[in-house]
Amino acid sequence: MSGRYSPSEAARRSGFSLDTLRYYEKIGLLSGIGRTAGGRRVFTDEDLGWLEVFRCLRDTGMPIAEMCRYAELARDGEHTARERQELLERHAGRVEEQMALLRRQYDHLRDKIRYYEGVVAATAAPAN
Amino acid sequence: MSGRYSPSEAARRSGFSLDTLRYYEKIGLLSGIGRTAGGRRVFTDEDLGWLEVFRCLRDTGMPIAEMCRYAELARDGEHTARERQELLERHAGRVEEQMALLRRQYDHLRDKIRYYEGVVAATAAPAN
DNA sequence: GCTTGACCTGGAGCGCACTCCAGGTTGAAC
DNA sequence: GTTCAACCTGGAGTGCGCTCCAGGTCAAGC
Secondary structure (H helix, E strand, C coil), X not given: CCCCECHHHHHHHHCCCHHHHHHHHHCCCCCCCXXXXXXXXXXXXXXXXXXXXXXXXXXXXXXHXXXXXXXXXXXXXXXXXXXXHHHHHHHHHHHHXXXXXXXXXXXXXXXXXXXXXXXXXXXXXXXC | CCCCECHHHHHHHHCCCHHHHHHHHHCCCCCCCEECCXXXXXXXXXXXXXXXXXXXXXXXXXXXXXXXXXXXXXXXXXXXXXXXXXXXXXXXXXXXXXXXXXXXXXXXXXXXXXXXXXXXXHHXXXXX
């Protein structure tokens, strides 16, 4: 509820490391992160919201360069909404393909494991 | 049916690049690849079978070091069947987690896209 | 006012999985 | 017997996404 978080608190809540948070700011993925008088970062709820989005995109395999593009569009304002939507739509399409591939290969993996269940059972209880 | 394939044919059939095939042999993932008198590689159907397995494991995110371990066990003979089975079982478990995460994040992505559909529609047909 | 742990910066380093390169060899087709 | 595309080797280079480091600063608690 408070809405102002230290770097380590932001790291804890977002699941990104401190170094990764600094890295994301350095490359311009995060921008406008507040600072105390002494120069320490202060993260807001909005920043954490962005981090949640980045986690979603990252976990689904979006390259950082594309996340940067998305963040940049968002910073540019409302009139980029359509472009952002299209970007996410394209990404979602790729994720669907990835999920289908993963499912297919998972099924092969399960087949292989079933094969081993046969082999191992035969070896464990040999002809008796 | 023939069962003897040139490097480029093996690459075509497996979907791995020539460089990747050479790399896999160099690190010991592939072993016992035949050679012509002149030193060129000759891939058999069995080799292609292994490549199919590697593709499955790779597509499901297994690190190369673990694939090497698996290949090594297989080379060691029948008595490693249980260990190979366990290795694949552990991997399958990780793949399940990965699929669950991917599905969750995909759903978030779809939510976000739906949100944009609202925004874009409102902008495209403003109050009239 | 001192200690101490969290934080700062710029930049180097890392792990992974390839990918590319130079310089040379092979072998099928003509 | 010449050509030329496909192949060979060892080793260097690449792209990604962090991760680590040195050397210093800040601020809360005693």
